[in-house]
Amino acid sequence: MELAFIVNPISGKRLKGNERVARVKAFVSERKLDAVVWETERGGHAPELATKALEQGARRIVAVGGDGTINEVGRVVVGTDCEFGLVPMGSGNGLARHIGLPLGFDDALKLAASGSAIKVDTGEADGHPFFNVMGIGFDAEVGRRFNETKGRGLINYMREGWKAFRAYKSLKCDIETPDGSRTLSAYIVAVANSSQYGSNAFIAPDASMTDGKLNLVAIAQPHLLSFVILIWRMFSKKLYHSPRVTPICADSFTLNMEAGGIFHVDGEIFQCGETLTVKARPKSLRIVAMSC
Numbered sequence: 001m002e003l004a005f006i007v008n009p010i011s012g013k014r015l016k017g018n019e020r021v022a023r024v025k026a027f028v029s030e031r032k033l034d035a036v037v038w039e040t041e042r043g044g045h046a047p048e049l050a051t052k053a054l055e056q057g058a059r060r061i062v063a064v065g066g067d068g069t070i071n072e073v074g075r076v077v078v079g080t081d082c083e084f085g086l087v088p089m090g091s092g093n094g095l096a097r098h099i100g101l102p103l104g105f106d107d108a109l110k111l112a113a114s115g116s117a118i119k120v121d122t123g124e125a126d127g128h129p130f131f132n133v134m135g136i137g138f139d140a141e142v143g144r145r146f147n148e149t150k151g152r153g154l155i156n157y158m159r160e161g162w163k164a165f166r167a168y169k170s171l172k173c174d175i176e177t178p179d180g181s182r183t184l185s186a187y188i189v190a191v192a193n194s195s196q197y198g199s200n201a202f203i204a205p206d207a208s209m210t211d212g213k214l215n216l217v218a219i220a221q222p223h224l225l226s227f228v229i230l231i232w233r234m235f236s237k238k239l240y241h242s243p244r245v246t247p248i249c250a251d252s253f254t255l256n257m258e259a260g261g262i263f264h265v266d267g268e269i270f271q272c273g274e275t276l277t278v279k280a281r282p283k284s285l286r287i288v289a290m291s292c
């Protein structure tokens with residue numbers, strides 16, 4: 001088997017359910033590809049399907065879904081010789097946008113099936129692989145709330161962000177890198193492999209996926225007006241111009257907090273203790289990309 005497509009039928013807002021799977025199956029049969037098309041039936045199913053595809057000798061696995069699905073498939077493919085293709089069908093599609101993929105279904109499908117792959121860096125937070133962005137603080141709180149709502153898309157994300165803004169207070173974090181350490185009172189500590197969360201909201205505008213490093217971005221607690229300005233800066237790639245923002249580029253970080261809590265990797269939530277270790281895995285993933 002050359003290719004395996006793993007399709008999440010419920011991610012994002014476009015072509016949901018049977019239609020999405022039917023379109024991928026039609027694509028495969030029209031082109032007589034040596035491929036399987038498997039549909040995820042529940043959360044956590046995609047890694048099982050990706051493992052099965054690897055065992056059956058797939059040379060390329062294509063994830064059709066949002067950043068959560070991409071993470072679930074990518075965490076199986078990372079560190080292997082198998083190539084990884086994406087058909088972005090999520091809410092924000094941060095990774096797909098960073099690597100220059102078309103967002104239209106048919107164009108993305110063609111590229112994922114036949115485009116060439118390049119080796120890129122990935123990240124790992126307490127052993128959990130990530131490809132786009134991980135974070136603690138407000139960042140993780142918004143992810144937690146968003147995952148608990150049924151609605152998807154940027155508007156729902158902004159709505160949960162606003163609710164979290166009113167409830168969340170900053171945390172004290174000691175950040176260690178190979179070059180030294182510093183203690184900050186941070187509202188968000190995000191560590192980015194790619195440049196954006198999704199929907200062209202740039203958390204680390206200078207991030208590269210081939211430099212062997214990750215970009216930590218710490219943001220101090222904003223009041224309402226500066227919160228709005230921070231969002232504007234994010235969408236205009238000017239976040240680093242804010243006096244509330246501290247960017248640090250390194251290949252590894254140890255985050256020491258006063259208490260354990262939650263963190264997210266590509267929007268999926270996990271628990272952590274007082275210490276969280278985040279590190280880059282240089283050139284660990286062969287991904288179909290236009291740029292990186």
Ligand SMILES: Nc1ncnc2c1ncn2[C@@H]1O[C@H](COP(=O)(O)OP(=O)(O)OP(=O)(O)O)[C@@H](O)[C@H]1O
Binds near residue numbers: 011041043067094
């Ligand atoms: N058949 C299914 N039913 C319910 N949940 C599923 C199913 N298949 C996959 N999932 C889960 O759906 C969740 C959301 O998927 P994904 O992140 O791809 O979409 P999204 O949240 O709409 O997009 P984004 O992450 O870009 O906002 C994942 O955690 C995945 O485990």
